[in-house]
Amino acid sequence: MPTVMLVAGTRPNFMKIKPVLDALVRRSARVELVHAGQHYDHAMSDVFFDDLGLRPPDWHLGSGSGSVAEQTARIMSGFEPVLADVSPDAVVVVGDVTATLACALVTAHAGPVLAHVEAGLRSRDWTMPEEVNRVVVDRLSDLLFAPSSDAVDNLRQEGYHPHQIHLTGNVMVDTLLANLARARESDVLARHGLTAGEFGLVTLHRPANVDDPATLGALMAAMGEVASMLPLVMTVHPRTAQRLASSGTPAGLRLLPPAGYLDFLGLQAAARMVLTDSGGVQEETTVLGVPCLTLRENTERPITIEQGTNVLVGRDPQRIVTVAKEVMHAPPPRRCPSLWDGRAADRIADVLLEHLRTGNRPRPTELTVTAPTRAARRRV
Incomplete structure (x- = not known):
């Protein structure tokens, strides 16, 4: 059986990589797990391995913090000798974080098959580092595993070959x-004195929301108004905690430390609504049937808006408060996209292993000019 290397660097990556690892192991593939170390403290890393039952990584790159350029350089430098030592048949990267981009770049130069889980998501907001990462990683990849039909449409419109694109469903849902x-x-509810259905959950971490004092202040003012109608709890990302230490929090909004996976999932499932700027939370609330208000001007998960489970409210305080009032008096949504059924990782493993078994890569003459695969460029 082939050797497959899986790469994870941040807490959302751990949730995405676990079912893929399990599916490959069930099919007797040799799997090497690489932790890039982009999230590295206990609250953001170790607790997720414990909660998910994710085995210790075979390799830990220890990239640490720093600017995007510094992190990318450290991860690439650390990953290159690991890739040379293991010489895997394929490398699987997930999501859109710095570690995903860095390891994809190294793989593209080294030659193994590169597969991208969560391919095709687009916010079309080039101020987001994640948008740059996901577009570049898709361009580098041989196999594109799309979580939803809109992601498939994006990839087709960008000219990728049909053999590359596979609608597999959402591994976060698995x-x-x-x-x-x-x-x-x-x-977790008893620990924090909460009652199911009688509180709202808040998460904020994106630089556009928390780095500018005026923007963060306006969002906190809106949270204060919502909290006068429904008590709010906020699990505080380290980035946000630093900013709130100086600006303060409104009455009715209670700050909680970063939560492990099981605790945070328990909070989401019990919340009356969730206010967030996280892409993954938009997906999880859709599955849970919990209304979600996304505090951004755009989203790479428009499928959740189409399902009616998510409302893109932006950063305008008045709109946030108005929509929150409406949501509190409406029945919870109960819709979910196709193939968000808990079997996405099985589909990914089957496609990847069949691809490695047959070497089924499209010929250069079959490719569009706009998006040739890396494999074709090597063969030209």
Whole structure:
């Protein structure tokens, strides 16, 4: 059986990589797990390995913090000798973080098959580092595993070859469904004195929301108004905690430390609504049937808006408060995209291993000019 290297660097990556690892192991593939170390403290890393039952990584690059350029350089320098030592048949990267881009670049130069899980998502906001990362990684990849039909449409419109694109469903949902019963059994509500359905959950971490004092202040003012109608709790990302230390928080908004996967899933499942700037939370609330208000001007998960489970409210305080009032008096949404069924990782593993078995790569003459695969460029 082939050797497949899986790369994860941040807490959302751990949730995405776990079901893929399990599916490959069930098919007797040799799997090497690389932790790039982009998230490295206990609250943002170790607790997720514990909660998910994710085995310790075979390799830890220890990239640490720093600017995007510094992190990218450290991860690339650390990953290159690991890739040379293992010489895998394929490398699987997930999502859109710095570690995903860095390891994809090294793989593209080295030659193994490169597969991107969560391909095709687009916000079309080039001020977001994640948008740059996901577009570049898709361009480098041989196999594109799309979580939803809109992602497939994006890839087709950009000219990728049909043989590259595979609609597999959402691996985040695999992990959610596998752990939801355990999350509901968590004592997180009792620990924080919360009652299911009687609080709202807030998460904020994107630089556009938390780095500018005026923007963060306006969002906190809106949270204060919402909290006068529904008590709010906010799990505080380290980036946001630094900013709030100087600006303060409104009455009715209670700050909680970063939560592990099971605790955070338990909070989401029990919330009356969630206000967030996280892409993954938009997906998880869709599956859970919990209304979501996205505090951004755009989203790479428009499928959640189409399902009616998510409202893109932007950063205008008045709109946030108005929509929150409407959501509190409306029945919870109960819709979910096709193939968000807990079997995405099985589909990914089947396609990847069949691709490695047959060497099924499109010929250069079959490719469009706009987006030739890396494999074709090597063969030209």
